[in-house]
Amino acid sequence: MSALWTSAELRAATGGTLAGEVAVTGISIDTRSLQPGDLFVALRDARDGHDFVSEALAKGAAAALVDRDPPGVAADAPLLRVGDTLAALTALGAAARERNSGKFVGVTGSVGKTTTKEMLRVAFGALGRTHAATASYNNHWGVPLTLARMPRDAEYAIIEMGMNNRGEIAPLSRLARPHVAVITTIGTSHIGRLGSQAAIAEEKADVLLGLERGGAAVLPADTPFLPRLLERAKEAGATVLTFGESARAEIQLTDYVAEAERGTARLLMDGLPLSVHLGAPGLHLAINACAAIAAVHALGGDVVAAAEALSGFDVGAGRGARRRLALPGGTALLLDDSYNASPISIRAALSVLGVQDAARRIVALGDMLELGPGGPAMHAELAPDVAAAADLVYACGPLMRHLFDALPAAKRGAHVADSAALAPLLAESLRPGDAVLVKGSLGSRMALVVAALASLDDKAGARGAGVAP
Numbered sequence: 001m002s003a004l005w006t007s008a009e010l011r012a013a014t015g016g017t018l019a020g021e022v023a024v025t026g027i028s029i030d031t032r033s034l035q036p037g038d039l040f041v042a043l044r045d046a047r048d049g050h051d052f053v054s055e056a057l058a059k060g061a062a063a064a065l066v067d068r069d070p071p072g073v074a075a076d077a078p079l080l081r082v083g084d085t086l087a088a089l090t091a092l093g094a095a096a097r098e099r100n101s102g103k104f105v106g107v108t109g110s111v112g113k114t115t116t117k118e119m120l121r122v123a124f125g126a127l128g129r130t131h132a133a134t135a136s137y138n139n140h141w142g143v144p145l146t147l148a149r150m151p152r153d154a155e156y157a158i159i160e161m162g163m164n165n166r167g168e169i170a171p172l173s174r175l176a177r178p179h180v181a182v183i184t185t186i187g188t189s190h191i192g193r194l195g196s197q198a199a200i201a202e203e204k205a206d207v208l209l210g211l212e213r214g215g216a217a218v219l220p221a222d223t224p225f226l227p228r229l230l231e232r233a234k235e236a237g238a239t240v241l242t243f244g245e246s247a248r249a250e251i252q253l254t255d256y257v258a259e260a261e262r263g264t265a266r267l268l269m270d271g272l273p274l275s276v277h278l279g280a281p282g283l284h285l286a287i288n289a290c291a292a293i294a295a296v297h298a299l300g301g302d303v304v305a306a307a308e309a310l311s312g313f314d315v316g317a318g319r320g321a322r323r324r325l326a327l328p329g330g331t332a333l334l335l336d337d338s339y340n341a342s343p344i345s346i347r348a349a350l351s352v353l354g355v356q357d358a359a360r361r362i363v364a365l366g367d368m369l370e371l372g373p374g375g376p377a378m379h380a381e382l383a384p385d386v387a388a389a390a391d392l393v394y395a396c397g398p399l400m401r402h403l404f405d406a407l408p409a410a411k412r413g414a415h416v417a418d419s420a421a422l423a424p425l426l427a428e429s430l431r432p433g434d435a436v437l438v439k440g441s442l443g444s445r446m447a448l449v450v451a452a453l454a455s456l457d458d459k460a461g462a463r464g465a466g467v468a469p
Contacts, residue, residue, distance in 0.1 A: 004151070005039065005092075013095035014065070016082035022062045027092075027149045029141070036060030039080070041089050042070065043141060049085070053077075065089070086141060093144030094175055102128075102154050105295050106176050108161045108169055108207045109184025109220075110200060111345045112288050113138070116184050117160040119292040119313055126309035127301050128155035136339075138162035143172045156299075164370075165193050166203055173210025180298045181207045181238070182218040182291050186225045187344045192372030201225040205232040216241060216298035218291055221249035241298055243290035251294040256286045258355045261322065265289055267307075269297060274307045279314035280322070281355055284348035289313075320352060325457040330432025333358065334453050337439040338446035341368045343378050349439050350389035359433030363390040364426050364449050366419055366440020367397030379403040387411050390437075394429075396422040397444055419445045423452035430456065 003023040011018055025037035031052045034040060040056035042049030042064060053070035063078040064070065067085045082088040097104070105120055107113050114136045121132040131154040133146040138160040150157055159176040163169050173181070186201045194200050205228070208217055217233040219226060221244035233240050243251040254273075255266040258281040265286035267274040276289045289310055296306040315321055323334040333356060337349045346368070353361050363386060371378050379399045383406035386393055394413040395404045404415040413429065416422050419440070426449055430436060436453065440446035 002152075004149070009095070010039070010063075010080055010092070013092045014080065014082050014088040015091070016065070016080045016088060018063065018078065018080040019076070020078060022078050024062045027145060028056070028061070029145060031055045031059060034059050034061060037062050040064040041145075042066050042085050043089070044085070053079075089141060089148060090144040090175065093147035096147045096150050097175065097177055099152070100150060100154060100157070102156055103180075103299050104157045104159060104176055104178045104212075105180045105182060105299075106159050106161055106173055106178030106207050106210070107182045107184065108138075108163075108204050109182070110187030110189045110204070111340075111342055111348075112184040112284060112291075113160050113162065115285065115315065115319060116182060116288045116291050117158050118316065119288055119310060120158045120182075120295060122309050122313050123292045123296050123306035124156040124158065124301070126305045127296070129153055130156040130158065132158035133160060136160065136162070138172075139164075140168070140172070143175060147176065161207060163203055164190055166199065167206075169203055170206040170209045173207045175210070177210050177212050178207070178215065179212045180216045180218060180295045181211050182295055183207065183220060183229065184288065184291055185220055185344060186223045186229075187342050188371060188374075188378065189340075189342045190370045192370045192375065195372070198225070198228075201228055202232075205229055208232050208236040208238060211236050211238055213237065215239075216295075218243060218294045218298060220244050220287075220291075221246040221252075239298070241294045243294045244287060249290070251290045251297065253286055253290050256283055258282065258351070260356050267293060269293065269303065272303075274303065276307045277311040279312065280320060280352075282320065282348055282352045284345075284351075285313075285315070320349065323454065323457070325430070325453060327430065327432050327456060332430050332432060332453075333435040334450070335435065335437040336450045337437060338450050339442060341366070341439050341441045341444070343368065343382060346382055346439055347385050349437055350385055353435060353437040354389040356435040358435035360391045360431070360435070361389060362392045362394065362413070362426075362430075362434055362436040364394045364396075364422060364436060364438045364446070365400050365403065366395075366422075366444025366446045366449075367399040369399075369441040369443045371399075375399050376402045380406045383407050394422060394426050397440070400440075419448045423449045427452040427456055 005024040024039040028034040028038040040061040050070040054072040124130040161172040217238040221242035263281040265276045380402040
């Protein structure tokens with residue numbers, strides 16, 4: 001494997017010192033996934049990465065990026081010494097961006113940015129060598145890490161950008177310098193920190209601040225904030241492509257048909273009809289596909305080839321992934337959408353649950369977080385949508401109590417304090433023929449519920465193999 005970074009390039013990019021010569025083939029911040037040849041970056045978060053440098057080197061790391069002496073490491077170990085590891089990683093990302101001549105697409109939005117990032121990976125992957133992060137690496141260390149890992153010969157790079165507070169997207173965009181900036185939606189995620197949807201719109205529009213000269217903005221046509229987004233695009237000197245269901249959208253979703261396991265979207269672009277067959281249902285996925293096709297069009301790519309490639313797209317774990325659970329006497333369907341939640345994304349997930357052929361449609365919901373003072377009302381306002389899609393509702397957390405109490409009595413399964421209490425309760429109540437949707441903000445830890453349901457399948461497998469439970 002050719003070197004991703006040489007010693008000379010590492011020194012030049014970071015301003016650090018490194019004795020000897022190494023050839024780095026990857027970048028790692030976690031010893032659990034580190035591969036031989038990686039540069040291990042000792043970042044500080046909940047834990048200090050310097051405490052794991054010795055382990056990283058023992059696992060075959062080519063070198064470690066450090067800003068202090070790590071414990072248990074020999075004096076002659078291959079250490080790239082810098083003043084601050086996060087700043088050095090950011091500098092490494094900037095150097096990677098500078099040396100690459102490919103086309104860059106930046107993606108942000110209140111919901112749908114990771115799914116759209118994955119659609120863009122698939123769509124552009126049909127056109128050339130495409131690089132994107134393997135997970136939601138969209139913050140102050142995730143974007144530099146994604147850039148620093150980019151292969152030298154990448155023809156396209158998809159960079160996801162997220163935020164928790166005002167002022168976080170602009171530096172990420174200036175680092176990534178996208179040729180196309182995609183804004184998926186303007187919703188209420190993090191409204192508790194930013195104060196209003198208008199402020200969220202301004203923050204998302206900051207992705208345009210890093211846009212390369214002559215770049216394009218791909219904007220949602222159906223948001224009431226479109227006029228402001230268009231103003232921001234004009235200020236950035238960007239050309240504009242809009243997408244969505246609105247007749248004014250340049251990439252318009254004209255028809256959508258959902259089935260239990262797939263969906264078909266029909267698009268109209270410059271009078272050209274396109275069909276996109278997706279390996280998962282959901283109107284929100286069809287709209288995300290419109291955004292992906294718009295980005296391909298903005299870069300002059302083959303939209304027909306991109307649309308055909310999207311026929312192989314499916315959602316990932318925690319974002320609506322489907323799993324059949326073996327139970328005594330039959331199977332149940334698990335829709336794992338546990339990674340995050342907002343009012344928009346819950347309604348989208350409910351639409352998927354609603355098209356499932358099931359004896360009972362069950363939803364398990366954890367609190368939507370960071371909604372500010374309006375949080376209780378936003379939870380209660382979901383009750384009609386939840387009641388229409390689900391036969392039975394299980395909920396946890398103090399905010400979801402407001403939704404639970406607003407439901408018809410016949411729909412109420414149970415409300416408990418947290419996901420740890422909900423997990424065994426829901427697992428015990430599941431029956432063959434059920435379809436169950438699990439969703440909640442990451443901090444609600446609904447993955448515990450998914451794990452409890454998955455263990456039912458694992459136990460059934462053990463029984464089928466003649467293994468004692």
